[in-house]
Amino acid sequence: MIEAVGLVKRYGNVTAVDGLSFTVPAGSVTGFLGPNGSGKSTTMRMILGLDAPDAGTVTVNGSPYVKYRRPLREVGALLDAKAVAPGRSAYQHLRWLALSNGIPRSRVEQVLRQVGLASAARKQAGGFSLGMAQRLGIAAALLGDPPVLMFDEPVNGLDPEGVAWIRSMLKSLAAQGRTVFLSSHLMSEMALTADRLVIIGRGRLIAETTVADFLAAGTDNYTRVRCTHAAALAALLTERGATVGREPDGALRVTGATADEIGEAARARGLGLLELSPQQMSLEQRYMELTRDTTDYHADPMPTPAAH
Amino acid sequence: MTTAIHSPASLAVGRRRGDFTNVVRAELAKLTTIQSTYWALLVSFAANTGFAALAAALLAPRLKPSDLAHVDVVQLALAGLHLSQVAFGVLGALTVTGEYGSGMIRTTFAAVPRRRTVLAAKGLVFAGTALVTATLSTVVAYLAFLAALPAHTLSGTALTDPGVTRAVLGGGLYLTVYGLLGFGLGALLRSSAAAIATLLGVLFVPPLLLDLLPGSWKTTVGPYIPMQSGSQIFVAVRHEAASLAPWTGFGVFCLYAAAALLAGFLAINRRDA
Numbered sequence: 001m002i003e004a005v006g007l008v009k010r011y012g013n014v015t016a017v018d019g020l021s022f023t024v025p026a027g028s029v030t031g032f033l034g035p036n037g038s039g040k041s042t043t044m045r046m047i048l049g050l051d052a053p054d055a056g057t058v059t060v061n062g063s064p065y066v067k068y069r070r071p072l073r074e075v076g077a078l079l080d081a082k083a084v085a086p087g088r089s090a091y092q093h094l095r096w097l098a099l100s101n102g103i104p105r106s107r108v109e110q111v112l113r114q115v116g117l118a119s120a121a122r123k124q125a126g127g128f129s130l131g132m133a134q135r136l137g138i139a140a141a142l143l144g145d146p147p148v149l150m151f152d153e154p155v156n157g158l159d160p161e162g163v164a165w166i167r168s169m170l171k172s173l174a175a176q177g178r179t180v181f182l183s184s185h186l187m188s189e190m191a192l193t194a195d196r197l198v199i200i201g202r203g204r205l206i207a208e209t210t211v212a213d214f215l216a217a218g219t220d221n222y223t224r225v226r227c228t229h230a231a232a233l234a235a236l237l238t239e240r241g242a243t244v245g246r247e248p249d250g251a252l253r254v255t256g257a258t259a260d261e262i263g264e265a266a267r268a269r270g271l272g273l274l275e276l277s278p279q280q281m282s283l284e285q286r287y288m289e290l291t292r293d294t295t296d297y298h299a300d301p302m303p304t305p306a307a308h
Numbered sequence: 309m310t311t312a313i314h315s316p317a318s319l320a321v322g323r324r325r326g327d328f329t330n331v332v333r334a335e336l337a338k339l340t341t342i343q344s345t346y347w348a349l350l351v352s353f354a355a356n357t358g359f360a361a362l363a364a365a366l367l368a369p370r371l372k373p374s375d376l377a378h379v380d381v382v383q384l385a386l387a388g389l390h391l392s393q394v395a396f397g398v399l400g401a402l403t404v405t406g407e408y409g410s411g412m413i414r415t416t417f418a419a420v421p422r423r424r425t426v427l428a429a430k431g432l433v434f435a436g437t438a439l440v441t442a443t444l445s446t447v448v449a450y451l452a453f454l455a456a457l458p459a460h461t462l463s464g465t466a467l468t469d470p471g472v473t474r475a476v477l478g479g480g481l482y483l484t485v486y487g488l489l490g491f492g493l494g495a496l497l498r499s500s501a502a503a504i505a506t507l508l509g510v511l512f513v514p515p516l517l518l519d520l521l522p523g524s525w526k527t528t529v530g531p532y533i534p535m536q537s538g539s540q541i542f543v544a545v546r547h548e549a550a551s552l553a554p555w556t557g558f559g560v561f562c563l564y565a566a567a568a569l570l571a572g573f574l575a576i577n578r579r580d581a
Contacts (some may be wrong), residue, residue, distance in 0.1 A: 045414075045580070045581075048414075048417075048418045048421075049417070049418075049421045050414050050417055050418065050580060050581040051580040051581070052580060065421060066421035066422075068421070069327055070327070071418065071419065071420075071421060072418075072419055077418055079414060079418075080411055080414065082411065083410060083411030083412050083414055083415055084410065084412060084415070085338075085341075085342060085406070085407075085410050085412050086410065087341070087342055087343045088338075088341050088342065089341075092337070092341040095337055096334045096335075096337040096338050096341070097334070097415070097419055099330055099333045099334040099337055100330055100331055100333075100334035100416075100419045100420050101330065101419060101420075102327075102330045140415070
């Protein structure tokens with residue numbers, strides 16, 4: 001479990017992390033989401049004791065990270081896959097890490113096989129592609145067989161096969177009861193991997209929730225209805241307090257009534273339904289909606305086509 | 309380890325020692341798997357041996373009797389130190405700054421959050437490696453000097469002659485301590501360029517400044533500047549009245565390195581990695 005309480009980090013007069021509190025429980029994959037520059041990496045560095053918070057505390061399984069004498073056995077972390085001495089081979093890199101925490105040599109061979117780098121173990125890490133460097137970073141995180149794992153943007157640079165591999169690996173690590181915490185700025189990726197979400201913007205907590213609850217609370221959820229007598233149904237639903245709009249293709253866009261209520265109302269009046277489909281905002285849209293006001297860097301909107 | 313496991317207190321001590329051993333072994337694995345180590349050692353061996361042979365074969369036979377009063381045998385044999393000291397100093401600095409440059413320092417501090425332990429282990433491994441290789445290279449240089457020296461050109465060259473053994477081995481000590489000065493500056497400044505520039509500046513700028521100052525400074529301050537104080541340890545017989553005694557000079561030189569190391573140790577916990 002990772003527990004952050006009131007974390008604050010300032011760089012000069014920029015407040016990168018501003019009173020951030022959250023909990024990452026064991027046994028699930030928790031996604032750490034936020035736009036670029038929202039403070040995700042800074043928070044992860046504070047968890048590892050690399051950056052000192054200006055206020056607040058963060059503990060890993062009840063103790064500050066820097067108190068662990070052999071921390072690789074407690075927390076495995078991948079922060080920056082390219083932070084490896086370019087002249088050292090994958091094996092040499094893992095070997096010194098293992099030595100520093102009294103981890104047996106056999107474990108090095110084991111994690112190299114586990115991440116699919118066994119054949120590249122003697123190659124210099126400087127010549128690795130970003131995908132291979134990510135695999136090496138993941139191998140380093142797994143080295144101490146730790147109960148807590150933390151990854152900063154782990155799917156960056158991985159090919160589709162690698163992305164699928166890391167998704168299943170993260171899920172199986174969580175299923176073993178470990179704490180898995182991963183950051184991303186890609187909501188769509190989180191939708192497939194995470195069970196829980198910690199969402200931040202400009203260093204502040206926006207939401208701490210499960211993926212399911214997060215989706216259910218979307219403000220733009222509606223029901224799309226096509227009907228043989230659209231105008232009649234629209235009048236009926238409006239009368240019952242629902243809000244009815246029109247989709248570009250002429251279908252009704254109903255909010256304030258569930259699909260069940262709409263279907264029942266139409267049946268009672270003998271109106272034929274051609275389509276009745278609840279539309280939930282995608283995780284991506286929900287995320288955009290929440291972080292719209294907190295994005296530091298955003299482009300001018302592209303002109304939207306009239307119909308699609 | 310055999311009797312220590314009976315009381316919890318001694319077990320804790322044993323484990324703590326074990327942890328430091330682990331960090332030292334990790335740092336040794338790092339130092340031996342980085343190319344700059346081998347380059348620096350190769351350059352210093354080549355410089356020490358090459359200059360020694362050249363000095364013996366070309367320079368020594370041409371010395372006039374009047375020159376002999378100023379020339380020290382071992383200082384001549386270790387002429388290569390002027391170049392090899394740069395190699396050792398730069399290697400010392402790079403041992404620390406190389407990790408900051410690649411960002412690997414974060415991996416290191418995540419693996420061992422006790423940063424002063426990391427720095428101590430790193431320094432110990434570097435100092436040990438430097439002491440062994442530097443001493444070996446000055447001994448080899450001295451032997452190469454003797455081998456290349458034409459007969460009857462110089463006297464007082466044997467290891468049994470006054471100061472010769474101390475000066476030859478002292479060359480290794482000098483290189484090691486200059487390497488540690490680079491190491492301390494590396495820990496303090498964290499950037500390779502800044503650390504190396506400062507390291508070379510500390511050595512070569514004070515003599516230039518002294519030349520600009522009144523003559524009395526040369527005899528009062530001159531002996532204490534790093535280059536002057538440090539080089540006394542590899543001079544067999546003192547020729548300049550104003551210079552410090554070998555071990556006194558070396559002690560002063562060690563203070564410069566100690567100051568840099570202390571500053572590095574104090575700074576390392578205060579900053580974000």
